[in-house]
Amino acid sequence: MTDHEPTVLELGLPAPVRSDGLPARVRIHEVGPRDGLQNESVALPVEVKAEFIARLAGAGLRTIEATSFVHPKWVPQLADAEELFPRLAGLPGEYPGLRLPVLVPNERGLDRALALGATDIAVFASATQTFAQRNLNRSVAESLEMFAPVVRRATEAGVAVRGYLSMCFGDPWEGPVPTDQVVAVGQALLEQGCTELSLGDTIGTGTPGQVEALLAAFAGAGIGPELLAVHFHDTYGQALANTLTALRCGVSVVDASAGGLGGCPYAKSATGNLATEDLLWMLQGLGIETGVDLAALAATSQWLAGRLGRPSPSRAVRALVGSG
Ligand code: HMG
Numbered sequence: 001m002t003d004h005e006p007t008v009l010e011l012g013l014p015a016p017v018r019s020d021g022l023p024a025r026v027r028i029h030e031v032g033p034r035d036g037l038q039n040e041s042v043a044l045p046v047e048v049k050a051e052f053i054a055r056l057a058g059a060g061l062r063t064i065e066a067t068s069f070v071h072p073k074w075v076p077q078l079a080d081a082e083e084l085f086p087r088l089a090g091l092p093g094e095y096p097g098l099r100l101p102v103l104v105p106n107e108r109g110l111d112r113a114l115a116l117g118a119t120d121i122a123v124f125a126s127a128t129q130t131f132a133q134r135n136l137n138r139s140v141a142e143s144l145e146m147f148a149p150v151v152r153r154a155t156e157a158g159v160a161v162r163g164y165l166s167m168c169f170g171d172p173w174e175g176p177v178p179t180d181q182v183v184a185v186g187q188a189l190l191e192q193g194c195t196e197l198s199l200g201d202t203i204g205t206g207t208p209g210q211v212e213a214l215l216a217a218f219a220g221a222g223i224g225p226e227l228l229a230v231h232f233h234d235t236y237g238q239a240l241a242n243t244l245t246a247l248r249c250g251v252s253v254v255d256a257s258a259g260g261l262g263g264c265p266y267a268k269s270a271t272g273n274l275a276t277e278d279l280l281w282m283l284q285g286l287g288i289e290t291g292v293d294l295a296a297l298a299a300t301s302q303w304l305a306g307r308l309g310r311p312s313p314s315r316a317v318r319a320l321v322g323s324g
């Protein structure tokens, strides 16, 4: 007899049971260091951010959005991008296949990212005029004009470009967002040369029927799920249900943030992203491969919660390792 009480993971929970119509493998696009930390009131020291990203890579994540090359006054929490990014230079050698995308809004941001050797960037558009204005200081059309040379130059330099599209379901100023409006901006980003389009539910108001309808509308415009990723914020507890719906529609790239960190400083009603651990619990239970070690990730989120001075909002983190 031993006093050791096995953890749920040691006991083989969640027991994997496959369900038809789901992908065999999901690539998690981890956004904690960018989407998560951009919205924390505490700006973490650069060495803590670097350790966070190294620990995420150590847990098996292979796409980790590291930071943003936006205007430092707009997002002061990520103003240390020039200091942080070089500290990550050794990680891709240590973890083969690791990608470290960064957010870039304009040519100035691209110059900064290229100067540091970034190999993956993301531009970020809005499906609504109000959010485009608030987040980028431009209309939707003007922001697309701003992205065009960024996508062109990045592609010429061999840098992969993801396009984000915010406010795909609801907008805190405009209400429900018409599907054709979302598809039109998404299509424009792909036509510019983005190789992946991430559909953002920035304020988390979307529900599964809406997800299905939007993905069907994209399919109707000739944009299949192989080009799409989903990016759900969990404000109303819908992120996991919405993700499962997207997986059933053929999407296999899912954005999530370790510990459920996150939000958007220019949309106050946005809260954290879908927690990566909550997502992993579901994917593991469905027998879907991710390559990520849930125990190591939950320990990382608990460690970060200690640095941030607040418990992780992730249900799985709390259940697995306490509230931090
Ligand atoms: P602006 O004020 O219109 O900029 O801001 P500008 O082009 O007029 O330039 C003004 C000055 O800023 C110039 O300097 C530029 O050089 C400088 P000056 O000549 O006056 O000395 N500047 C820069 N400096 C450093 N880096 C730059 C840069 N750009 C200009 N990149 C801008 C326009 C786009 C820059 C601004 O609106 C901005 O930075 N916005 C970023 C907002 C942001 O990061 N939001 C959060 C990310 S989006 C998100 O979270 C949603 C997502 O998760 C998906 C979802 O959930 O839906 C992705």
Ligand code: MG
Pocket (backbone or CB within 6 Å): 035, 200, 202, 231, 233, 263, 264, 273
């Ligand atoms: Mg977001």
